[in-house]
Amino acid sequence: xxxxxxxxxxxxxxxxxxxxxxxxxxxxxxxxxxxxxxxxxxxxxxxxxxxxxxxxxxxxxxxxxxxxxxxxxxxxxxxxxxxxxxxxxxxxxxxxxxxxxxxxxxxxxxxxxxxxxxxxxxxxxxxxxxxxxxxxxxxxxxxxxxxxxxxxxxxxxxxxxxxxxxxxxxxxxxxxxxxxxxxxxxxxxxxxxxxxxxxxxxxxxxxxxxxxxxxxxxxxxxxxxxxxxxxxxxxxxxxxxxxxxxxxxxxxxxxxxxxxxxxxxxxxxxxxxxxxxxxxxxxxxxxxxxxxxxxxxxxxxxxxxxxxxxxxxxxxxxxxxxxxxxxxxxxxxxxxxxxxxxxxxxxxxxxxxxxxxxxxxxxxxxxxxxxxxxxxxxxxxxxxxxxxxxxxxxxxxxxxxxxxxxxxxxxxxxxxxxxxxxxxxxxxxxxxxxxxxxxxxxxxxxxxxxxxxxxxxxxxxxxxxxxxxxxxxxxxxxxxxxxxxxxxxxxxxxxxxxxxxxxxxxxxxxxxxxxxxxxxxxxxxxxxxxxxxxxxxxxxxxxxxxxxxxxxxxxxxxxxxxxxxxxxxxxxxxxxxxxxxxxxxxxxxxxxxxxxxxxxxxxxxxxxxxxxxxxxxxxxxxxxxxxxxxxxxxxxxxxxxxxxxxxxxxxxxxxxxxxxxxxxxxxxxxxxxxxxxxxxxxxxxxxxxxxxxxxxxxxxxxxxxxxxxxxxxxxxxxxxxxxxxxxxxxxxxxxxxxxxxxxxxxxxxxxxxxxxxxxxxxxxxxxxxxxxxxxxxxxxxxxxxxxxxxxxxxxxxxxxxxxxxxxxxxxxxxxxxxxxxxxxxxxxxxxxxxx
Numbered sequence: 001x002x003x004x005x006x007x008x009x010x011x012x013x014x015x016x017x018x019x020x021x022x023x024x025x026x027x028x029x030x031x032x033x034x035x036x037x038x039x040x041x042x043x044x045x046x047x048x049x050x051x052x053x054x055x056x057x058x059x060x061x062x063x064x065x066x067x068x069x070x071x072x073x074x075x076x077x078x079x080x081x082x083x084x085x086x087x088x089x090x091x092x093x094x095x096x097x098x099x100x101x102x103x104x105x106x107x108x109x110x111x112x113x114x115x116x117x118x119x120x121x122x123x124x125x126x127x128x129x130x131x132x133x134x135x136x137x138x139x140x141x142x143x144x145x146x147x148x149x150x151x152x153x154x155x156x157x158x159x160x161x162x163x164x165x166x167x168x169x170x171x172x173x174x175x176x177x178x179x180x181x182x183x184x185x186x187x188x189x190x191x192x193x194x195x196x197x198x199x200x201x202x203x204x205x206x207x208x209x210x211x212x213x214x215x216x217x218x219x220x221x222x223x224x225x226x227x228x229x230x231x232x233x234x235x236x237x238x239x240x241x242x243x244x245x246x247x248x249x250x251x252x253x254x255x256x257x258x259x260x261x262x263x264x265x266x267x268x269x270x271x272x273x274x275x276x277x278x279x280x281x282x283x284x285x286x287x288x289x290x291x292x293x294x295x296x297x298x299x300x301x302x303x304x305x306x307x308x309x310x311x312x313x314x315x316x317x318x319x320x321x322x323x324x325x326x327x328x329x330x331x332x333x334x335x336x337x338x339x340x341x342x343x344x345x346x347x348x349x350x351x352x353x354x355x356x357x358x359x360x361x362x363x364x365x366x367x368x369x370x371x372x373x374x375x376x377x378x379x380x381x382x383x384x385x386x387x388x389x390x391x392x393x394x395x396x397x398x399x400x401x402x403x404x405x406x407x408x409x410x411x412x413x414x415x416x417x418x419x420x421x422x423x424x425x426x427x428x429x430x431x432x433x434x435x436x437x438x439x440x441x442x443x444x445x446x447x448x449x450x451x452x453x454x455x456x457x458x459x460x461x462x463x464x465x466x467x468x469x470x471x472x473x474x475x476x477x478x479x480x481x482x483x484x485x486x487x488x489x490x491x492x493x494x495x496x497x498x499x500x501x502x503x504x505x506x507x508x509x510x511x512x513x514x515x516x517x518x519x520x521x522x523x524x525x526x527x528x529x530x531x532x533x534x535x536x537x538x539x540x541x542x543x544x545x546x547x548x549x550x551x552x553x554x555x556x557x558x559x560x561x562x563x564x565x566x567x568x569x570x571x572x573x574x575x576x577x578x579x580x581x582x583x584x585x586x587x588x589x590x591x592x593x594x595x596x597x598x599x600x601x602x603x604x605x606x607x608x609x610x611x612x613x614x615x616x617x618x619x620x621x622x623x624x625x626x627x628x629x630x631x632x633x634x635x636x637x638x639x640x641x642x643x644x645x646x647x648x649x650x651x652x653x654x655x656x657x658x659x660x661x662x663x664x665x666x667x668x669x670x671x672x673x674x675x676x677x678x679x680x681x682x683x684x685x686x687x688x689x690x691x692x693x694x695x696x697x698x699x700x701x702x703x704x705x706x707x708x709x710x711x712x713x714x715x716x717x718x719x720x721x722x723x724x725x726x727x728x729x730x731x732x733x734x735x736x737x738x739x740x741x742x743x744x745x746x747x748x749x750x751x752x753x754x755x756x757x758x759x760x761x762x763x764x765x766x767x768x769x770x771x772x773x774x775x776x777x778x779x780x781x782x783x784x785x786x787x788x789x790x791x792x793x794x795x796x797x798x799x800x801x802x803x804x805x806x807x808x809x810x811x812x813x814x815x816x817x818x819x820x821x822x823x824x825x826x827x828x829x830x831x832x833x834x835x
């Protein structure tokens with residue numbers, strides 16, 4: 001019988017035996033109902049399921065009715081009986097939480113012994129989530145005890161806290177239950193720190209455990225419990241105020257500074273002995289991490305306490321911790337919550353150096369969630385310093401202690417070592433020997449005599465490359481912003497900055513003077529100083545200039561061999577078309593193209609667009625790539641989907657089909673769709689330029705091997721697009737060639753003919769399409785396939801901007817102009833067949 005089994009199973013020969021026996025005897029009727037329910041359940045699982053389904057419902061209704069009628073004493077006994085019966089053997093099925101919860105909340109008069117029985121029983125549940133659910137219900141009863149009652153059940157509360165620390169429980173639920181247990185224990189012993197609250201084997205926590213053992217005080221216990229109550233990356237203002245008060249009461253400012261330093265630099269933990277997955281990791285597989293997930297709340301509390309109490313002194317360690325737990329290549333498992341806490345705490349230190357640290361982290365941390373938190377932290381830091389987020393970003397660009405010309409020199413053993421920015425994308429480390437000879441390879445005297453200094457200089461060069469790359473993207477993004485700067489501010493943070501200045505000095509800027517009553521802007525050439533003292537500065541964009549001015553600037557760049565860090569004077573312009581005015585809220589200008597999907601997705605990331613990944617999963621058939629423009633006030637959305645005939649054999653489609661482009665305007669924290677006519681011209685043009693780039697680079701029309709596939713897939717599209725009308729980018733390419741060709745040694749063999757660059761060789765005449773760079777041979781327009789080499793061009797022809805397609809067209813032109821020197825048989829066979 002169930003009653004006898006429960007009596008036998010719950011007899012422990014401890015001080016609570018009488019309490020358990022009395023409860024079972026008091027509600028013998030409940031035990032009989034539970035036994036009947038178990039029997040009906042077994043029958044329902046067999047062949048007589050339908051017959052006993054109704055009987056089971058009747059028994060459940062009777063049980064609920066009897067429980068609802070229980071007075072306090074009988075109700076408490078019923079709760080103990082239900083908890084003892086719940087999964088007491090392998091045949092029990094019901095957890096009884098639906099019956100236990102209302103009873104605990106309703107009945108009164110709980111004794112310490114009854115609460116102790118329930119606490120002990122909850123810790124015996126085998127699964128973590130059952131244990132957590134039961135513990136939460138029991139704590140509702142424990143909350144009803146007076147101080148003496150809580151003191152009596154303290155041993156069982158401590159045991160429950162220890163079990164909770166090791167149990168597999170959802171993090172948020174664990175934090176809530178742990179906080180309740182600690183509050184109950186603190187109400188009877190303020191100086192008590194529950195076992196497991198401070199991890200015993202974690203190096204970062206040694207300063208806490210040492211202080212707790214050497215000087216156990218109520219103030220220290222209150223402070224540590226408060227630290228462990230932080231469950232998110234950003235605490236409330238109330239938590240911060242209490243943290244400062246408790247830290248001072250416990251004299252713990254130096255303590256949290258030591259723990260933060262240990263988090264940032266001490267030895268990590270290894271999963272072989274301490275990991276969450278130790279039980280099922282096999283072989284040599286293991287990982288290293290800083291903080292175990294069950295100790296995450298305490299660690300985050302320490303991070304914030306150190307930032308609030310240490311201020312500037314904490315910046316260096318917060319930087320190291322954020323990179324250690326959120327960066328790539330650190331050898332540590334990611335801890336996004338801890339990294340997020342360090343990032344957000346940096347913004348609260350009030351130290352100007354934290355701005356530079358946050359900006360540097362933004363170039364090194366790639367995780368999308370952390371980058372959002374970095375953006376939020378930068379805005380917070382800006383508000384604390386009384387400036388806008390845009391001003392903060394431009395003021396936080398690190399200068400790496402470079403000279404104004406973007407270089408740094410150091411003497412090492414008679415050799416001069418130089419780190420220098422050379423161009424918009426190059427940072428070189430060079431070595432000059434005592435005899436004046438320069439090389440890019442470190443001499444043996446430097447390698448052997450100054451290994452640490454050499455390593456630091458290599459690391460510096462790497463950091464400068466990262467900053468230069470980030471600044472190039474940031475400054476180019478200003479083309480859609482239309483921002484203006486006071487002249488002095490622009491000089492300080494743009495022209496004279498050792499990194500940013502190397503970029504902006506190669507651009508065209510416009511200046512406005514106080515005496516210009518009509519507000520006229522005067523453009524000044526790259527590398528030139530404006531006359532007099534301007535009042536305002538803005539970045540020149542061809543969409544605001546006349547055609548004559550644009551033509552003049554393009555001719556000047558080519559004539560003076562001025563290479564810009566990105567395409568500015570030769571920048572494409574995209575204006576609203578009548579078709580787009582008619583569609584209203586979307587553009588089909590770049591729809592219905594077939595593109596290489598993996599190449600497209602990589603280009604999204606390279607250009608800073610966020611996109612979901614297409615594939616054979618939920619939501620994988622509706623692609624949307626988004627990017628912000630106009631200082632974050634506008635967002636473009638480029639729709640795409642798997643190509644119609646893609647067989648989907650792999651995880652992701654091989655090809656995608658492009659669709660509409662739409663725009664949204666920021667409205668507080670939301671985005672609202674906007675009509676195309678409402679989008680500022682700069683924003684529209686820059687967004688459509690990116691989409692044109694995506695399509696132009698990844699379209700199968702740019703794939704010279706497509707016709708060799710031996711299949712008809714998209715053949716009509718390929719032929720039409722490969723040699724079709726020129727896009728805006730191809731038109732700019734044509735205009736650049738008009739200025740470049742007369743300066744080339746093959747000028748006599750080349751001419752521009754509509755969509756093509758015509759090249760006259762000795763074996764034939766060839767037409768290179770200015771959009772796809774693919775080739776037709778006269779007289780019958782036979783296709784000539786020339787696959788470009790993977791390496792970059794030799795750079796002998798000056799180009800005023802970086803354009804791989806333009807470089808490819810010119811390299812093919814040089815090859816075909818001297819077609820008698822071609823040795824590649826695959827090309828020669830095609831030429832001879834065409835002739």
